[in-house]
Every structure is written in C-alpha cells, then in structure tokens.
Amino acid sequence: MSADPEGPALTFWDHLDELRTTLFHISITTVVAMVACYALSDSLRDLLLSPFVKAAATIGSGAGSLVLLRPTEGFVVQLKLALFAGLIVSSPLNFWHLWRFISPGLHENERRAALPFISVATLLFLTGVLFGFQILAYTTGFFLQFATAEVSNQWSLSAYIGFVTQMLLAFGIIFELPLVIWILARMGLVTQHTLRQYRRHAIVVILVISAILTPPDPVSQLVMAVPLWLLYELSVLVCVLVLREPGPQEPVSDGAQDDSLGTAPGVDEEDRRESTNDAAASEDPSERTDTRGGTRG
Template structure:
C-alpha cells in the first residue's frame, strides 16, 4: 500500500522496519502477558481479606490487560525509536553511553508509572527496558550517522 509512493532507498528499509516493529511490539506484549501480568494480577488479588473480596468485572480485567500489553509493547519499541533518532543524527552511541545512568533512572520511573505498585512488576519492566537501552546503544553505533571525515577503523578501535 505504501511502497509505490516511496523512493527506492526508502523501500529498502520498509520491510525490515515493519518486521522489527512488529517483532518488538509482539515480544513486549508477550513478555508483559506471560511474565509480568501474572505477578501484577496476583498483587491486586492479594488484597483479599475475610471482609473484602476483589471482584474485578470483565471490563476492568480486559482494560487492565490491554493497558499492560500496550505499555509493554510500546516500551519494547525503544531500539527501533533509537534507530530512527540515530539515523537522523539526533543521538549517538557515545551520547547514549554517557546518559546511561539517567536512562536507568527513567526506566525505573517509567516502570513505576506503568505497572502496579509492587516491586516485582516494576523490576520485571525496568529490567527489560535497561536491556533494550543497551541494545539501543549497539543499534545507534551500527546504524547512526557517521561524522564526515571520520575514520571508521579509528572509531572501531576506540570502542
């Protein structure tokens, strides 16, 4: 549908980007559903007492599940997002390495906002985000814009 309106150099990126976009989103959604969701749901059900019994409706259950799947699916798109920023020359692998400690802090803040308020769910989201950030550094190094006049052999030796 889109391919006829693209230039040849743009078309060569369309299939890999579509594949990796679908792959990362699906991987994130599956990770969220099969790994994090059981812990998060048990956390909510854990507030049961003799007088209080949680009775989530189907609407609440589906809403919570869909929000978790979307949050994890979108969070797992980080390497693709960094790929675009690196191709545009907005970020570099060196800059990403220098900002690593802030990225780790942001991963834990994002996981605190997007998951239920228990440590296990937050860690299960922050851990993959940190790993995806590390993957993004590698992606930026491989696919980022090279400086004009830079010697690729010298750059490879310094990393």
C-alpha cells in the first residue's frame, strides 16, 4: 500500500513488495527481541515458577515437584519462554509496522477508530493477564491437592509452563468481554435487557468458578469473584451506552410523504383516477346525493 494515501495507486506487485518488506521487518524485530529475552529467560522461568513454589509451600509435604522428562526439555522450555517474551516485547513495534502497511487503505474515520480500539483491547488483555497471574497460585494449589499416598505430583516443566501460558492467555481473552459486548451491541445481537435477564445466572457461575479455583476461605473467593462480576457489569454498561447512541437521521422522502397520506409511492395520477371511479361505481345508489339539488326526498 502506498505510504501516501493521496498518492498514485500501487499495483498488485507493489503491494506484495511492501507486504514482504513489512513481514521482514516484523521478523527481524521479533528475532532481536527473542535473543534479548533469552538472556533473561532464567528470570522469566523463575517468575512463572513462583506460583507453583507458593502453592507447594502452602500444601507442604506431598505437593510434588517439577521434573524434566526429556534431555532437551529444559532447553526447549527456555526457547519457548524467550519466544513468548520476545513476541510480547516486540508487539508494539510490530503493530506499528502493520499499521504503516494497512492504514493507507483505510478511510479517515476507520483510521480514527482503529487506534482507540487497539489501545482499549491491549489494555484489557494486559489487565486480564495480570489478574490471571495473581490467582495462579490458588489455581495451581487446587490441582496439586489431588495427590494421594499412592499418586504423587510429578509434573513436567514443559507441561506446567504450557498450563501457565494457557491460563494467562485465557484470562486475557476473558477480559476482552466488554469490547466483545460493544461489538455485538453495535451489530444489534445483544441488548442490555438480555444481559440483565441473565445477571443472576452469571453471578452463580462466577461464584462457582471462584469456589473451585480458590481456597475455601471467603476472602480468596471474593478476590477472584468481584473482578469478574465487575467485568460483567461493565459489559452491561457498555451495552447501555451503545444503545443510547442516536442513529443517523434519514431525510423524509417523497415516497414516505405519500405513505403518510395513504397513497403508495409510484402510483401515477391515472391509477388514482381509476381507483376513484371504481369506488364511485360500487357505491349504493340510495346513498348518493344530487350535488345540484341536494338530497332527493
């Protein structure tokens, strides 16, 4: 796409060339960030292991430990962590490269709406990831409790890291709920009445999930339940604000004026005269009046 929206249109091959350049810049940025993050992969691994360490310390003996099941597993986990962190660190610059490629093909109103949309989506996702990390120790402790005298916890490091990343990704997506509701409300697929109608069901589901994934004390359950409930209420508020937005005022056409007078648009004068004559012919003769002499006695 042309860097200048007002410039000459590019050919198909020009677009492919710009796309190739954009993907090359994104690849270089990601690789550089990945190499830089690999030097910090030990610290990142310890950070992701901290919920397991905290949960195991709470449970005590029998909590189990993490193991390496393959000779290359430790190295592969380090590479995955470096790639995961590199994608996150390089994402702002990668989005900028994509924006330079896409923005010339957008209308002005689309360009104005895209940046706030991306900013809000990013903020909600990061908030969900941080919230998910805060409750990760409770979630890990819940799954560690299934060990018995005959069955011990021997999780592989790769499986645990995969579990952590999936949990963080899931909470990041869940926190996009207000934005999803905004889109559905704009499309007319969801109303605030629907969300209010199922509010009690949503609260019950939130409480059940909080009771399962947190310790039995009420404080821990509320720490997880209250943010999820506020997220649902925020979705209701977003839906209300969207439906309150005034729609575009359409000018009244001549056809609409004809409808208000009881005449269908597109009916010409001759058709209207024929309809009047047919109505006069079907009228009862006894009810006719003489326009020249009044009603005959």
